[in-house]
Amino acid sequence: MADGRWAIAVHGGACRIPSALQAPRREGCAAAAEAGRMILERGGSALEAVKTAVCLLEDDPAFNAGRGSVANADGEVEMDAGIMDGATLDVGAVACVRFLYNPVETAHAMLREPPVLLVGAGAEAFASSRGIAEAREPVRPATPCGSDHDTVGCVARDREGHVAAATSTGGLAGTLAGRVGDAPLPGCGFYAEDGIGAVSLSGDGEAIARMLLAARVMRALETTGAKAAAAAIFDPMARLGAEAGVILLDREGAIGIAHNSPQFAAAYVREGMDPVSAIVWEQDDVR
Ligand code: GLY
Numbered sequence: 001m002a003d004g005r006w007a008i009a010v011h012g013g014a015c016r017i018p019s020a021l022q023a024p025r026r027e028g029c030a031a032a033a034e035a036g037r038m039i040l041e042r043g044g045s046a047l048e049a050v051k052t053a054v055c056l057l058e059d060d061p062a063f064n065a066g067r068g069s070v071a072n073a074d075g076e077v078e079m080d081a082g083i084m085d086g087a088t089l090d091v092g093a094v095a096c097v098r099f100l101y102n103p104v105e106t107a108h109a110m111l112r113e114p115p116v117l118l119v120g121a122g123a124e125a126f127a128s129s130r131g132i133a134e135a136r137e138p139v140r141p142a143t144p145c146g147s148d149h150d151t152v153g154c155v156a157r158d159r160e161g162h163v164a165a166a167t168s169t170g171g172l173a174g175t176l177a178g179r180v181g182d183a184p185l186p187g188c189g190f191y192a193e194d195g196i197g198a199v200s201l202s203g204d205g206e207a208i209a210r211m212l213l214a215a216r217v218m219r220a221l222e223t224t225g226a227k228a229a230a231a232a233i234f235d236p237m238a239r240l241g242a243e244a245g246v247i248l249l250d251r252e253g254a255i256g257i258a259h260n261s262p263q264f265a266a267a268y269v270r271e272g273m274d275p276v277s278a279i280v281w282e283q284d285d286v287r
Contacts, residue, residue: 004159005271006040007253008033010053012063012265013150014202014245022279024062025265030277032056033267036156037275046156046164046198047085047108054081054104054166057152061142065152066101069170071141074177079139079170080184082117083107086163086192091116093184094123098138104168106132107184117184150265151183153190153200157253165190165198172205181205187215195251197221197229203237203244203261211236213244221250227283230256257281 010032012025035056036049058066069077081103082093092110094103096119106127110118118126128134151169167190169183182189182205189205191214192198199217201208208214213233220229230246237244237260245259247266255268259281267277268286278285 002160005253006157006159007249007255007268007270008036008040008049008053008154008156009247009249009255009257009266009268010036010057010154011200011202011245011247012057012152014243014259014261014264015150016262017265017279021062026277026279028057028060028062029265029267030275032154033269033275033277036154037269040156040158043159046158046162049156049158050154050164050166051083051104051108053154054152054168055102058102058104058168063152064150064170065168066103067139068142069139070173072171072177072179073174075141076177077139077141077170078177079103079168080180081107081166081168082184082186082190083111083166084164084186084190084192085111086194086198089193091186093117093186094119095180095184096120096178097123099124099134100127100132101135101139104166116186151202153202153247155192155198155200155247155249157198157249162194163192163198163249165192165200167200182208182213185209187212190214191218193218197248197250199246199248201244201246202264204242207237207240207242208244210240217246217248221248226250226254226256227286230258231283233258234260255286257286258283
């Protein structure tokens with residue numbers, strides 16, 4: 001529906017955020033939302049807005065994605081990312097990439113290609129074939145191994161009524177080499193479909209994948225409002241004793257944010273309102 005109303009939400013991970021990182025993560029989310037706002041306000045696409053916002057978060061070492069990625073059990077960084085165009089249902093995703101500073105950029109370059117997901121060296125070769133700069137050395141872990149399971153993501157609606165979603169992560173610290181979480185799996189860590197909405201998740205990747213959490217939220221969005229759809233993460237995560245956080249928007253651009261983790265860095269802004277950012281969200285914090 002081309003009603004001219006745009007909206008964007010970004011997140012920087014559902015977890016217990018160390019106190020030194022609380023302000024940087026809140027500010028980083030606000031800056032990424034602002035970058036997306038500038039694109040959407042001048043009539044740019046939801047797809048461009050989510051790619052740009054997630055690239056900024058990947059460049060910010062305060063977040064576990066791109067340059068800020070944590071180490072796996074071998075002390076290496078392996079990153080996953082996915083992006084979806086709600087207008088065409090095209091998906092691009094990469095997993096276990098080690099040499100790409102902006103995994104979401106390569107995922108974005110895959111959108112009009114047949115594969116949905118490329119892994120490791122294949123994804124890096126594809127990036128190279130598209131002129132996307134590869135690091136000569138693997139991306140190094142930015143933080144010591146910890147227990148954080150944060151991720152970054154973005155959902156947006158543009159003035160044409162198209163929606164998009166993207167999610168990117170350095171994965172869970174200390175996991176087995178080759179482990180892939182929910183972030184590059186459509187229906188798990190992200191999804192977008194015009195006429196319904198868009199969703200991006202963060203949290204325990206195995207639990208999110210087992211519960212097809214993005215798909216559940218999308219199904220809820222078909223029958224309920226944005227706030228109620230965000231709350232659809234609670235029962236599945238409680239059932240598995242897992243933590244997650246979600247940002248979403250519905251077909252009209254109404255936003256929902258929810259988490260059962262101690263904190264969830266996020267920010268949002270819509271046409272005609274001031275931006276909002278926080279690290280703890282109650283249902284009524286989102287207008
Ligand atoms: N949610 C990010 C991961 O589990 O890899």
